[in-house]
Amino acid sequence: MDVIVVGGGPVGLMAAALLDAAGVRVEVYERNSGPSRQSRGSTMHPRTLEVLTMLEGADGRRISDVLVAEGRQVPDAHFATLPDRLDYRGLDSAFPFVLHIPQWRTERILADALRARSVPVHYGAEVAEVTQSADEVRVRVGEAWHSARFLIGADGAHSLVRRAAGIDFPGTEPDQVGFGADVRLAEPVERAQYYWNLAGHVSVVPLTETTTRVFGLKAGDVGLSSVEVRRRQAEPFTLPELLDSLTAICGRDFGAHSPSWLSRSSNAGRHAATYRAGRVMLAGDAAHVHLPAGGQGLNVGLQDATNLAWKLAAEVRGWAPKEMTDGEAGYDAERRPVAEQLVANTRAQDALMHTFSPAGGALREMFSGFIAQGGEVNRRLAGVLSGLAVAYPSPDGAHPLIGTRAPDLPLAHGTLLRVLRPDRFLLLDFTTDGSLAGLTAAHVEVHAAPLPDGPGREAWHDVRVALIRPDGYIAYAAPSPAGLFDAIAAWTTPDHS
Ligand SMILES: Cc1cc2nc3c(=O)[nH]c(=O)nc-3n(C[C@H](O)[C@H](O)[C@H](O)COP(=O)(O)OP(=O)(O)OC[C@H]3O[C@@H](n4cnc5c(N)ncnc54)[C@H](O)[C@@H]3O)c2cc1C
Incomplete structure (x- = not known):
């Protein structure tokens, strides 16, 4: 096995599905006897639906399409249950709404997809011990030991994997x-x-x-x-x-x-001190817990899995640069700041929701008024909660799009979200003569695309070439292909420095 996932909750199932789609041998150990029947995380935000478009469900439809068909769409979201709401209708997303869908349905759809692809999900299999050496990880289930090259701990808030890997979980009581x-x-x-x-x-x-x-x-x-x-x-x-x-x-x-x-x-608000210790990685509730406010836990967890899976797949298959395994573009470096912000915004919501005094009431009224104005406060909070404004660090002086998430741009064939796959970058050729059509590079697929225009696409006005990461974030964007080969090498060459 290349990767063992401990925990068959939504985050573990998502990570396994993406790893499998990237050609990695993966199996899941879940202590429960079958998929959960609990509805816990029942709020799905736009960015989560976007990344779930990458995956096919058991019947060949995209998982986001299956979820949307089974869920209930709401055009706005709440912050701290304030009466004035965050309007999602103007978001530049294929999914400009909140989807209410019980978590057990999400888990069932992911589990069905894994079954259809013959990815082993072992139910009734509690991992009791985890060890790692320089070359492998081992887990004990009952009397049997199983080994793999890497392990993902998606085993929830009380994570055994986190403890076994010696990762601290500091925070507030x-x-x-x-x-x-x-x-x-x-x-x-x-x-x-x-x-x-x-x-x-x-x-x-x-x-x-x-x-x-x-x-x-x-x-x-x-x-x-x-x-x-x-x-x-x-x-x-x-x-x-x-x-x-x-x-x-x-x-x-x-x-x-x-x-x-x-x-x-x-x-309780807690955050793992690191998301990676040797060959062991944490994702979802195993890495962060907080007040359930704004329906964010499940969403951030599924996006942890999305950030991790393609990088780990590249590492397994031998093409991950060090920068992407341990460096500034690594899973820990990119995702820990997102959860820091998550824990912080749930604390702010805690204060707004749970200060039961006339002063607390006045604070709510004032903050709700800011949201009602529909300006910067509304835009920023909607960006955070929807997940669409999450961006990863980019070098000084880089094009402002680099590090941000690519919207669902129309391509010559299909749209961006529907051609993204966890095992390759997309090179978008916006040149009118299609001058990049013949380019070949390992782990890169070229797509001609019309120039992005329309509301929210102003930042694309000077872009003629863009390299999109397998998780849909922009690795390179420029008016000409001058720096393109360096960018491709930086992301896809193991010994690049
Ligand atoms: C009571 C409650 C209410 C919630 N309400 C909301 C909400 O309204 N909105 C929202 O967005 N989020 C909510 N959440 C949070 C949301 O459910 C979680 O963020 C989400 O489930 C995280 O998914 P996960 O896969 O990381 O962890 P989990 O869903 O916890 O999955 C972990 C899995 O690992 C398995 N496991 C654990 N240890 C082992 C082991 N040793 N061996 C094998 N398997 C193991 C568990 O059985 C479980 O199936 C709620 C959580 C709780 C507990």
């Missing part, structure tokens, strides 16, 4: 206990409703035709010691307690009944 439930409502709501007052906050969000996600926090459940939080979290959350909380905060309980999921949550 929890000081509050919230609640969440998926229920049926005798009095259903059409659109998401958010309640905030001095008694607490509650959000009521329709998930499917029949199921509604209800989450919130009572004002008395903040400012607790971490010991008290753990004690409370260990107690089962019950329907009567949910109904009482709803009545106390909203003045009614919506006739909630038939819960399919009841849970308590906290606001």
Whole structure:
């Protein structure tokens, strides 16, 4: 085996699917006896749908298309459950909306895709030990040891892989206990409703035709010691307690009944000190945990997998430059700052959501007003939450597009998102005479494309050639191909310096 993935949650399944699509031999070990039935991360943001367009589902449709067909589209997103919302409609994306879809559906679609491609996903296989040497990693499942060249720990917040690899997980202790439930409502709501007052906050969000996600926090459940939080979290959350909380905060309980999921949550915020130790890498909740605010955890995790998979595939296949394995273009260097920002923005939301006082109310009103103005605050927050504004570092003086994510540009044949694959770069030839059509370079595929124009495409005005990474970020963009061969070599030659 080239790669073992520990954890068959959404992040592990996504990483395995991308590695397989890049021609890497990969298998997944998952301790549960089958795909999860929990709806946990049920908010999917535009960038996640974009990267899921790279992968084919079991029936040959792109995974994003399958998800969109099964989910519920909402044109805006909330920040800190404020009444004024972030408008996604103007985003330059093939998916300018939030998709509500229960996490178990996402996992099932990914698991079906892996089955269709004969990628082994071993259910009921708990990894009990992990070791690594200079040449390989080994995992123990029951009495049997399995080895591979690399290992991805996608085994969630309490990651055994993280501990075995000796990776610290520093952060802040929890000081509050919230609640969440998926229920049926005798009095259903059409659109998401958010309640905030001095008694607490509650959000009521329709998930499917029949199921509604209800989450919130009572004002008395903040400012607790971490010991008290753990004690409370260990107690089962019950329907009567949910109904009482709803009545106390909203003045009614919506006739909630038939819960399919009841849970308590906290606001612990932790971030792995490194995403890579030798041959072991972490992704998703194994690398970062935070207050579930804005439905970001699942999305950032799936994009961790997207950033990691093509680089690891290149390393396995022997064409990864050192810069891409350990350097500034490496997985750790690019993704850790994204999760730093994620943990920070959930802390800011924590303050806006959970300061139950007149001062907290005034702060919410003021911040919501900034969002309502629809200007820079709205644009920036929508960029962060949607994932579209995430960009990776680029050299000083580089073209401003380098490091940013490429939109779904039309090509002579197809569109960018539908020709991206995790095993090759795309060279976009915008020259009118198609002068790059005959170029051949390993791991690069040339596509002629019309000049990008229209709203949001101003930054492309002088670009005649662009090199797009396998994960859809721009590696090179310039008015002429003068520096192109250096750029290709820098990204695809192992001993490049
Ligand atoms: C209660 C709760 C509510 C949430 N609500 C939201 C939300 O509303 N919106 C949102 O975006 N996110 C939410 N999240 C977060 C979201 O669900 C996670 O970010 C997402 O599941 C991360 O995926 P993952 O694959 O990294 O980890 P997980 O989904 O945790 O998957 C890890 C997998 O590893 C397996 N595993 C663990 N240890 C081992 C082992 N030793 N051997 C083999 N397998 C192992 C586990 O069984 C599990 O299947 C919520 C999380 C929780 C816990």
